[in-house]
Amino acid sequence: MDKNQEDKLEVEIREHSDADFYPENCPSCGCKEINRKTYKIRTIQDLGTPMICRRIRYEKVTFICAKCKKTFTIRHPLIPKRTSFMPGVIKYATLRILKEGDSIRRVTKDLNNLHNVEVSISEVKSWVDKEGKRGELKVDFSDEVPPEDFSGFISIDGTFKAATTKKNDPNTSKKKEQPK
16 A cells, blocks of 8 residues: 555545434324425534544434324434534543543544544533533632742742732731621
């Protein structure tokens, strides 16, 4: 095999259709005369490999009852509702972030580069938010005693900020005790 064929990305498309699960009767009236009315094709991303781009082409079919003229759709057992990603992609990302402690940016980069899943950082963040938080931090640190060798400065991203309050700042100065 020459170098050009080795570097070529292969696209794997799996096809699923609601027509494979044709309903037996109308859910409204029970009539057995059902016709296919319309369809819509969606492309859903699945986990691939560095050399294989895996996509699911899903045909969502709308049916119509010949008797009562009501339209309806069915639930395909393999395809999730209202998403562009298969459940395996979402589970992979959330497990790496929540259980392994990887960063959202790193997981997004790996999904894009190694698994050929086109996903944004905000999309992965929304999956993590739905699944659960990473370990919530305590918000109020005022009760905690600082370490003995604490200089009073903390470094965040290479910048230094005083951790103590200003002496005459009315918003942060300690309130004087009221006489009883």
